Structures are given as C-alpha cells and as structure tokens.
Amino acid sequence: MDENILLENFQKKVDAEIKVEPKDWMPEKYRKTLIRQISQHAHSEVVGMLPEANWLTRAPSLRRKMILLAKIQDEAGHGLYLYSSAETLGADRQDLIEELLSGKAKYSSIFNYPTLTWADIGAVGWLVDGAAIMNQVMLTRASYGPYARAMVRICKEESFHQRQGFEIVANLANGTPEQKEMAQDALNRWWWPSLMMFGPTDDNSPNSALSMKWKIKRKSNDELRQDFIDRTVQQAEAIGLTVPDKDLKWNEEKGHYDFGTINWDEFFEVIKGNGPCNQERLSARQEAYNKGSWVREAAKAYAAKKQVSKAA
Amino acid sequence: MSQNEKTNWPLWEVFIQSKPGLSHKHVGSIHAADAQSAIENARDVYTRRSEGTSIWVVPANAISASSPDDEGEFFEPANDKVYRHPTFYNIPKGVKYL
Numbered sequence: 001m002d003e004n005i006l007l008e009n010f011q012k013k014v015d016a017e018i019k020v021e022p023k024d025w026m027p028e029k030y031r032k033t034l035i036r037q038i039s040q041h042a043h044s045e046v047v048g049m050l051p052e053a054n055w056l057t058r059a060p061s062l063r064r065k066m067i068l069l070a071k072i073q074d075e076a077g078h079g080l081y082l083y084s085s086a087e088t089l090g091a092d093r094q095d096l097i098e099e100l101l102s103g104k105a106k107y108s109s110i111f112n113y114p115t116l117t118w119a120d121i122g123a124v125g126w127l128v129d130g131a132a133i134m135n136q137v138m139l140t141r142a143s144y145g146p147y148a149r150a151m152v153r154i155c156k157e158e159s160f161h162q163r164q165g166f167e168i169v170a171n172l173a174n175g176t177p178e179q180k181e182m183a184q185d186a187l188n189r190w191w192w193p194s195l196m197m198f199g200p201t202d203d204n205s206p207n208s209a210l211s212m213k214w215k216i217k218r219k220s221n222d223e224l225r226q227d228f229i230d231r232t233v234q235q236a237e238a239i240g241l242t243v244p245d246k247d248l249k250w251n252e253e254k255g256h257y258d259f260g261t262i263n264w265d266e267f268f269e270v271i272k273g274n275g276p277c278n279q280e281r282l283s284a285r286q287e288a289y290n291k292g293s294w295v296r297e298a299a300k301a302y303a304a305k306k307q308v309s310k311a312a
Numbered sequence: 313m314s315q316n317e318k319t320n321w322p323l324w325e326v327f328i329q330s331k332p333g334l335s336h337k338h339v340g341s342i343h344a345a346d347a348q349s350a351i352e353n354a355r356d357v358y359t360r361r362s363e364g365t366s367i368w369v370v371p372a373n374a375i376s377a378s379s380p381d382d383e384g385e386f387f388e389p390a391n392d393k394v395y396r397h398p399t400f401y402n403i404p405k406g407v408k409y410l
Contacts, residue, residue: 303346
C-alpha cells in the first residue's frame with residue numbers, strides 16, 4: 001500500500017483513540033521515537049536506583065529501610081516493564097543495555113545529582129517521583145498500547161513512592177530545628193532540578209509537536225511543569241517549608257503560580273555529562289553489569305544442562 | 313538476528329491469573345534462561361503486590377498471532393450474523409424469563 005495512505009490511516013486511528021499495537025503498521029519515525037523514549041525511561045528507572053541505594057545501609061530505622069528496599073525493587077521492576085515494552089517495537093534488550101553502559105543512551109538528568117543527606121531520600125520521593133508521576137499519568141494514555149499498559153502498572157506503584165518521600169520530609173520538617181533545616185536544605189537543592197525533569201521549554205522542544213500529533217504525549221513540557229508547581233507549592237507550605245524561588249507568586253488571573261527562570265545552562269551541562277554524578281552513575285552500572293556476568297552465564301549453562309538431561 | 317543473541321536470555325511472555333476462577337491474562341514479558349527461572353522472575357517483576365495466584369510463561373517465539381493487516385476480512389464472517397445475539401429476537405410483551 002502507498003506510504004501516504006498508510007500514514008493517513010495511521011493518523012486516523014490515533015485520532016480515533018484506537019491504540020497502536022506491536023504488529024500494526026506504524027511510521028518508522030513513530031517506532032524510533034518510541035524506542036528512544038521508552039528505553040531512556042527504562043534507563044532512568046534503573047539508574048534511579050543508585051541515589052537511593054546510597055542511603056540503604058544508613059536508613060534511620062528498620063521501617064524506613066524496608067520501605068526503601070521495596071521502593072528500589074519497584075524501580076527495577078519499572079525498568080523491566082519498560083524494556084519489555086521497547087522490545088515489542090523490535091528493539092533488542094541487550095543493545096539497549098549496552099547503549100546505557102557505553103554512555104551513548106541518555107537517562108533522566110535528575111539522577112546525576114547526589115543524595116547528600118537522609119532528607120534527600122524524602123525529597124527524591126516527594127519531588128522527583130512527584131514530577132515523574134505527572135509525566136507518567138499522561139503516558140498511561142499514550143497511543144502505543146504496550147507503553148500505555150506499562151505506565152498503568154507503574155503509576156499504581158509510584159504513588160506509594162511519592163507518599164513515603166513526603167512522609168520523610170514532613171517528619172523532618174516537624175522535628176528538631178536541625179532536622180527542619182535538613183528538610184529545607186534538601187528542598188532547596190532538589191526543587192530546580194525537579195522542574196528541569198519536564199524538559200526544555202515548549203519553544204525549545206523541537207520533537208514535541210510530532211509526539212503530540214501522534215498522541216505519545218498529550219501535554220507539553222511547560223504544561224506539565226506548571227501542573228507540578230501548582231500542586232507542590234501547597235504541599236511545601238503545609239509542612240512549613242519554603243520553595244526556593246523568590247519569584248514564586250500565585251497569579252489570580254491565570255489561576256497558576258508564576259515562577260522564576262530555570263537555569264537551562266545547568267540542565268544542558270548535566271545532559272552533556274558534566275553533572276555532579278554522571279561518571280559515578282555510569283561506572284556503578286558498568287560494575288554491576290560486569291559483576292553479574294557469571295550469574296548470566298551460570299543460568300544459561302544450567303538451563304542447557306537440564307535440556308540435555310531431559311533429552312537423554 | 314542480533315549479534316548479541318548469545319548473551320540475551322530467551323524472551324518469555326507472561327500470563328497471570330489474578331484470582332482463582334479467572335482467566336490468565338497477558339501482562340508483559342521477561343527474559344530468563346529457562347522456564348523455572350522465568351516463572352520466578354515473573355513473580356518478582358509482575359506480582360510484588362499480590363497481583364497473582366498463578367503464572368504461565370510461554371516462549372515468546374512459540375506464540376502465533378493473527379495478522380492486523382487482515383483484521384477486516386479475517387473477522388468479517390462474524391459481522392453479519394446478528395442472529396447470533398439474543399437481542400435479535402422479538403419476544404411478545406409480557407413473556408418473562410426468556
């Protein structure tokens with residue numbers, strides 16, 4: 001069939017809100033965009049385990065430690081749901097992992113910031129997972145079926161992540177003056193990088209239009225960022241913390257908060273690989289992968305051996 | 313075929329029964345060296361919150377599927393047989409339990 005007719009039919013289907021499934025015809029660019037986006041998303045879940053793992057052995061109580069372990073295990077699971085959905089588009093799992101390990105693939109720039117104090121674990125759950133949820137709730141309605149379904153699972157689990165993070169920050173904010181200061185310090189450091197998670201402003205985001213047309217995305221970066229700010233400011237106020245933005249002000253007319261200018265130079269520097277922890281994250285992943293090679297080989301050898309004894 | 317095939321564990325499609333009495337439903341896929349470890353990996357990945365009472369794993373390459381390109385003609389035979397539905401039939405007023 002003529003490519004233009006196929007493309008037209010594809011768009012009609014997307015406009016009619018009929019999900020695209022793995023074996024359906026799709027434009028090559030749609031496939032490529034999705035593989036890139038889904039695998040970056042998967043890599044982010046996997047690398048996202050590292051800043052949290054930093055506090056596992058120093059969690060302040062057994063309760064906190066168990067929660068953090070469960071959360072980290074969820075992140076691994078989210079990575080696997082996403083790799084599995086990228087594979088339905090014809091991507092090879094091993095290729096994707098190698099792209100991450102070689103530094104070729106990107107992941108969310110937020111995970112290149114360090115978790116310096118226990119309060120940072122709270123801030124990561126509250127702000128970083130909170131920002132991720134805004135994006136992921138939108139993606140539960142993505143036009144590609146396997147991606148949307150993975151997002152539904154992920155969203156169900158993320159809300160626990162955000163609430164446990166907020167609980168950590170709220171407890172510290174209601175604690176001793178030192179604890180409150182620690183909570184405020186974490187908010188100060190994580191606020192702006194969290195706003196950057198939504199990506200460049202709309203006028204600087206060239207791929208967004210096509211993603212919206214194909215209903216991979218349904219809200220622009222700026223819309224999602226605004227939604228996040230509008231929700232989060234009130235949460236900070238409720239626990240007596242101050243959002244570190246002197247230009248933050250409720251705009252009655254717009255029904256939204258006005259906020260200060262984001263430091264995009266910092267954002268692009270971190271993406272380029274010059275964030276505080278880029279090198280550390282990558283080497284941690286490489287080390288984990290290399291140290292796990294004997295497990296992968298042993299499991300294969302065992303499976304092969306069982307196959308032989310079954311045949312005999 | 314990818315050059316990495318030797319390092320990739322085979323792919324399994326995962327089906328989970330959420331409660332006794334219900335059908336198993338496809339939830340995603342998993343890589344594992346053999347069926348037993350596929351079931352264990354599927355448990356860890358897809359049932360961390362008691363979502364399942366039973367798991368099936370099937371080698372992904374063992375599944376055959378209808379083709380979306382022929383969807384129209386393939387399912388066409390069922391489209392003009394409205395008399396297969398109970399609502400097709402006229403029942404006199406006042407008749408119950410039918």
